[in-house]
Amino acid sequence: MIEPGMKTNGPARMVTWLLLALCAAIALFPVLYMAILSMQPATQAMDADGGLVPGSLADTAANYSAVVNDDAINFPLYFRNTLLIAMLAVAGVVCSSAITAYGFARVRWRGRQPLFIVMLATMMVPFPVVMVPLFVLFRELDWIGTFLPLWVPAWFGSAFSIFLLRQFYMTIPRELDDAARIDGCGHVGIFLRIILPLSLPALLVVGLLHFMYVWNDFLGPLVFLTHRDQYTLALGLELYMSRLGTTPWNLVMAASTIMVAPVLLLFLFAQRSFLEGISTTGLKG
């Protein structure tokens, strides 16, 4: 069937397609740029006319092995540090947010609504505002220079994760609770047997988002870590780039590739649930 509006459809589609391709190319350019430069020898990367083609396989291997075997900056160690902190923090956020979200979504009690709003409001407290007193607090506890400030607070939940899980719990039919209650389940039983198993995808998204948050965090480690052998990748990369002398850009790009690759791969594998998780945040609570 041909309608008058359909005539423009072909060209309009073409324009959409071209725009999409252009935007995707612009968006992906920095990542490709990083990857290509990480494969170039220094002479090519530091030459204004070096061009945008990767070097040989040997150049690539030389770059990455130079980064991994650096004398002063121990990237393999930073990788392990970051992974350890991220895993401890993710475990904490998932457990405690799952429990807290149950209290906000499934238990009817006075004060629930106001406290929920207070919780949402805490998302607006910027880290720079509390970082000085937090530093003092952790210093009193003798936690400065340890990983503790970076993962212990996660065991008390994060407002964003609780909000996301609460939104998800609200979509689970209440009839399931009632059925379980008839079977003699209390809140703990309902939580463990019904809510938790049904919300596994949401828990996965929360864990994933928090993993990326911790992996990418710069200011937290910058403030709370003191020794070089405790650094995370974010601090290591900054240190590597700002090291005295001309920065060999090909090596810096290889180092950032090492930091970027895990999050990028995680995102690619889980992009669907990831993007859905983020769009949930925009829903009215």
Added chain:
Amino acid sequence: MKRFRTLTGLAWISPWLLGFACFTMLPLAMGLWYSFTDWTLLEPAIPIGMDNYERLLGDEVVHIATWNTLLYLVISIPLLTIASIAMAVLLSKPARFQAFWRVAVFAPSVLPLVALATIFKLMYDAELGAMNKGLSFVGIDGPNWFGTEAWAMTAIILMNLWVVGPAMVIYLAALRDVPRDLNEAASLDGVSWWGRLVNVTLPMISPVILFNVIIGFINAAQVFVVPYIMTAGGPNRGTYFWSMYVYDAAFKYGDMGYASTLGVVQFAAILLLTLGLLLVGRRYVYYRGGMT
């Protein structure tokens, strides 16, 4: 019974409640107290009343940081809003490989900001960088990006356009919820594409625009990592932002009292401006089915 229910509820949320008390309320209270003291960590804090606040008013660096932060907010938030809505509208059109385009446009947003800022530091490099090579390709003589205050600020604001992802995804979800028949009715009445966008689509997603603007504002008001990595606040403090001053005052100059004062003022400013945005925004936002 009712009291018991309240206790049950509190028990369930106790992990967050405890964390809230220890890692949010306590630091805020401590920060407020330290803001009235002179304290260098080495000696006990000495109460000095409003001295820190008076010092702040006359502090040249505060003026610079305030101006830079405001300038950054005023330019980057509208720019980001327009870019993320435009991307969402484009990505909501039926097209081949839609999932791929979405992932491609979102991908830079998952990168660590440290890494993204590092890549852009090289891309902006006047001699080696891709930015000026690309510009010269279309006949434009690229600037020395980190050479002047204005270009350094521009560089930071431009880089932000690569991080449209989260807002864009939320707009995409909102666009899906806009009733089709509204657009179709307008289309039959001969309303142009632009007219439909401005008069139908944007009002329908306006609550989400307000939400994203507020989130974007709170994020942008604490900008730290990108200027720290890319320009170190320079040149001539041209990209020196409020959070950087809080950090420097505390951890570079060891002036914990004054740093706390800067933090308190930052918090108050963000709170007030957020409320202001909400109040002004509510007037222009269209809520389907009444106010929430």
